[in-house]
Amino acid sequence: MNTPKLSIALSCAVAVLMLSGCAASVKSGGTETLVIQESAKQNLIVNFEGNSKVQQNEDWPRLKREWNDALQVEATRAGYRLTEAQASSQASKDGVGIKINVTNFRYLTPGARYGAGVMVGNAWVNSSADYSDLKSGRLIGTRTYDTSSSVWEGVMSAMTQEQVQAISQKIISDIKSAKAK
Structure with missing residues (x-):
């Protein structure tokens, strides 16, 4: 390969790496077996x-x-029905209550990352989920779910929407x- 073609190929490879970013990874914890x-x-x-x-x-x-x-x-992908809690009680049905407790987050959109790049900083979510039996109200277990992005992952690093998906x-x-x- 001659030098101009190698230079172009190398430039393209670097650009792809900078734009690719990483998928959101979740740090999860909890000691009890669900x-x-x-x-x-x-029924969730x-x-x-x-x-x-x-x-x-x-x-x-x-x-x-x-x-x-x-x-x-x-x-839906898993074949479950999920609804957001309303004022009406569904305690008479079999099901799992999921109370998501958010302790801190920094919301970033992809547009903010594209527009300002590394200057906008990181996105993160710190949360836990309490799982309970809907009929009895008994706590089944608790898990922590934390995720963050790094500006050094590039403009395509996982923003808040991808983090909550993960x-x-x-x-x-x-x-x-x-x-x-």
Whole structure:
């Protein structure tokens, strides 16, 4: 290969690497084994909560909406029905309550990353999920779900929307793999 072609090929390879970024990875924790009846897995009720700092963040409604949408997609993929908690109680049905507690987050859109690059900083979500039996109200278990991006991953690094998608995949995977009673 002559020098100009090698130079172009190398430039293209570097550009692809800089634009490719990494998928969001989730750090998850929890010590207890989740035990959920198969019939209860079919009915998932999610509720989002945040501390006062989280609730005052102007992006809190957007985060909840995108997270609920991502959970809907993953639940449907797994063959489960997921609804967001409403004022009406569904305690008489078999099911799993998922209370997602957000302790901190920094919302970034891909547009912000594309427009300002590394200057916008990192996106992250710190959360936990309490799983409970809908009929009895008994706590089944708790898991932590944290994710973050790095500006050094490039302009395509995982922004908040991709992060909540990754957490949603992990939540549904944890439910799916839970041992039956």
